Amino acid sequence: MADQELTWRGAVARGDRLLFDVVARRHWPGADRVLPRLGRAANHGLLWGGAAAGIAVLGSAGARKAAVRGAVSLALASATINTVGKWSVRRPRPVLDGVPAARQLSTQPRTTSFPSGHAASAFAFTAGVALESPLLGAALAPVAVSVAFSRVYTGVHYPSDVLAGAALGVAAGFVVRRLTRDAVEARITPGDERPAAGVPSLPDGAGLTVVVNTGSGTAATAGLDVLLRERLPKAELVLCEGPELTAELASAAERATVLGVCGGDGTVNAAATAALRAGIPLAVFPGGTLNHFALDLGLAGAEDTCRAVAAGHAVHIGVGRFTPGPGPDPEDTRAGYFLNNFSIGAYPELLGHRLRWAPRIGGGPAALLAAYRVLRAERPVRLKLAGKPRSVWLLFAGNGTYQGTGPAPRSRKSLGEGLLDVRLVHGGGRPGPRLLAAAFAGPLTRSPVHVATRLRSLRVSDIPAGTPLAYDGEYAQAPTALVLDDLPDALTVYRPR
Numbered sequence: 001m002a003d004q005e006l007t008w009r010g011a012v013a014r015g016d017r018l019l020f021d022v023v024a025r026r027h028w029p030g031a032d033r034v035l036p037r038l039g040r041a042a043n044h045g046l047l048w049g050g051a052a053a054g055i056a057v058l059g060s061a062g063a064r065k066a067a068v069r070g071a072v073s074l075a076l077a078s079a080t081i082n083t084v085g086k087w088s089v090r091r092p093r094p095v096l097d098g099v100p101a102a103r104q105l106s107t108q109p110r111t112t113s114f115p116s117g118h119a120a121s122a123f124a125f126t127a128g129v130a131l132e133s134p135l136l137g138a139a140l141a142p143v144a145v146s147v148a149f150s151r152v153y154t155g156v157h158y159p160s161d162v163l164a165g166a167a168l169g170v171a172a173g174f175v176v177r178r179l180t181r182d183a184v185e186a187r188i189t190p191g192d193e194r195p196a197a198g199v200p201s202l203p204d205g206a207g208l209t210v211v212v213n214t215g216s217g218t219a220a221t222a223g224l225d226v227l228l229r230e231r232l233p234k235a236e237l238v239l240c241e242g243p244e245l246t247a248e249l250a251s252a253a254e255r256a257t258v259l260g261v262c263g264g265d266g267t268v269n270a271a272a273t274a275a276l277r278a279g280i281p282l283a284v285f286p287g288g289t290l291n292h293f294a295l296d297l298g299l300a301g302a303e304d305t306c307r308a309v310a311a312g313h314a315v316h317i318g319v320g321r322f323t324p325g326p327g328p329d330p331e332d333t334r335a336g337y338f339l340n341n342f343s344i345g346a347y348p349e350l351l352g353h354r355l356r357w358a359p360r361i362g363g364g365p366a367a368l369l370a371a372y373r374v375l376r377a378e379r380p381v382r383l384k385l386a387g388k389p390r391s392v393w394l395l396f397a398g399n400g401t402y403q404g405t406g407p408a409p410r411s412r413k414s415l416g417e418g419l420l421d422v423r424l425v426h427g428g429g430r431p432g433p434r435l436l437a438a439a440f441a442g443p444l445t446r447s448p449v450h451v452a453t454r455l456r457s458l459r460v461s462d463i464p465a466g467t468p469l470a471y472d473g474e475y476a477q478a479p480t481a482l483v484l485d486d487l488p489d490a491l492t493v494y495r496p497r
Contacts, residue, residue, distance in 0.1 A: 016158040020094055023152050023159075031153065032103055038143075039150035042118050047147070048074055048125040051140065055129075066132035069176060073128030077120040077172035081165070091161070099155035109156055116157045119148035119165030120172070127173025190298030193315035193416035196492045199281055200257050201312025205232025207257030208283065208309060211249050213267040215241035224262050224285055224302055231306040235260070246270055253278035258309065258494070262302070264288020265340060269472040272491055273337050276319065281492040283309050293339045293472075296412045297495055308494040316489035317415040320399035323483050326469070326476035338399055338471040339415075344460070344478060345381050345394035345425070348468035351475050380427030384462040391427030397484050398423075401454060418488025422458060424451040457485035 041047040048070070055067040091114035096104060111117075122144035130137020148166055151157040157165075202208050205228065212224060228235050236256070240248045245267065253259045253274040261271035262285040275282040285302040286294035297317070299305060308314065317339075325336030380391045398421035400412045426449055461481040469478040 016160050017094075019159045020152060020155075027100075032100070035146065035150035035153045036103055038146055039118060039154055039156075042122060042147045045074055045078065045121050045125075047143075048121060051125070055136065063133055063136060066129045066136055069132045070125040070128035070173075073124040073169070073173040073176045074121050076176060077124035077169045078117065080168060080172065081115060081117045081120050091158075094155055094158055096155045103154050113157055114161045114164060115168060116148065116151050116161045116165035118151050119157075119162045120169040122147040123166040123169030124172040125169075127170045128176055131173055131177045190495060191296070191412070191414035191416065193297075193317055193414060193495075194489060195497075196281075196314040196316050199312050199314040199492060199494070201310065202232065202235075202258060203310045205235030205309070208232060208235040208260050209238065209252040209256035209258075210235055210260030210262060210283070210285065211238045211240065211245070211252050211271065212285075213241055213245055213261075213263030213287070214239050224287065227302055227306065231303075232309060246274075249274040250277075253280060256280065258283055260285060260305075260309075262287040264473070265290065265292050266473045268293050269337065269339055269474060272319065272339055276337060276491055281314055281494060283494045292411075296340075296415060297493060299495060304496050305494055308496040311496070313497050314492050314494045315416070317491050317493055318399060318418040319487045319490040320397065320420065320471075321485050321487055322469075322471070323485075324479055326471070326474070336471060336476075338397075340472045341396060341398045341402075342469065342471045342484060343394060343396045344383075344463070344467060344469050345392055347394060347396075348470040348475060351470050351473070352468050381464065381467055382427070382462075383460060383464070383467075385424075386459055387461070389462075390424070392424055393427055394423075394425040395460070396423040397421065397458065399486060416489065418486050419454045419456065420458065420484060420486050422451075422453050422455050422484075425449060426451070457483060459483050 038047075052067040052071050056064050090112045093109065093113045126137055126140045126144040129140055148162045151162055152159055200207065210224070210228065225237055228237060236252075238248055238252060249259070249261070249271050258281050259271060259275045259278070260283040261268055263271075265288055267288065268284055271284075272282055283305050284294055284297070284299060285305050286299055287302075291299075297315075320338040320342060321335045322338070322342055323335040325334050380393050381395075382389070382391050383395075384390065385395070398412070400415050400417045401419060401421045403411050403413060459481070460483075463478050463480050463482070465480065467478045469476055
């Protein structure tokens, strides 16, 4: 058996060298100028990062989602190659005899040859994009093939290195798609929130006012008017965006029996605040890029909401509150609310940078630049929690218990607990390693980097001036002191049984 394996490996090695020499002897007009430069452009994933940024800036919401999927697939493939692949085989690089000097790289790679990281990154990004947007994937495929071939053409990889890297890259794309799909499907499961009795049933939509944020992240808002005309024809539809959104929601809440909203998590937060202050139920029509709240509530789409409103099916949910709230007037002591989570530290810093730069360079590049800036920061936030001094990279408070590990997990099984899921990443060291260690530490109360607990309320004081906070994806400046608490059964939200 061992002899057969050695024979098989020898045959592969001989075939590899034969193909390598064929490519080395073959001359393609213009390839000496193009392929080495293309390979260098793909170093450290820069070519694909640029492609993702270009798609994010110029593409539609669906294209941006494809770019994100491609970037995540690339990250998975790169991590697998560099932590497992390169050090499990330890294959030497090809001998450059016969490769024309004009093709050879000025600086030869020092890592092992098998598998090709360039090929893995190229095919991972392309596969991730293609599984979300086949047309974009088809446009990227020739570039990915050229990058992979350039590694043989310049003499730094054998053909089998490139083929193995390409296969791993495609596999990474499928793994990311499967994980994403499973995560979304798992979240569209109604929790055990308490059913609400006596909620208005509006079979024709009379009494329902739906405020649509036309600036939200997906095209879901575009077809809502058609759906409402068909399912709830007497509902009032209000289209707006930008600064006028809050005023329109407040006005709609004053005249409606039920306040409806279509948009992302930030828009839904503003609508929930208006509904709470008016004391009326809320109907959420998912229309954002991520829709964390709608997914955790168990809403798959606007059809579910229409069915629930018509039948009068709703549940009571808890709402997170921070007092004082985020108003621009320091004398305004009204509370702010969060349906998903609240945070101080690294995430609000990242969000602030992204919001500031996105209008100039686009959302994708702004997110990358913001992450770079935050991960290079050296100063944690020094404040007091329940009267005790603390130094933190991140303070996270979730409305209800989040599932999974890490300092800022993403999904909940119930929105009716009335508890805050508080997670804390201690200061010390640099933010990148600390946040990564916290992600692996999980919700361990005695972890050296990460603390997790559930509370009814938490007082935060001695917050440095200018410290930002984030709530449901919105950004604001924190007051010098605030109280976090959770209001059980505070809001009534429509959801089908």
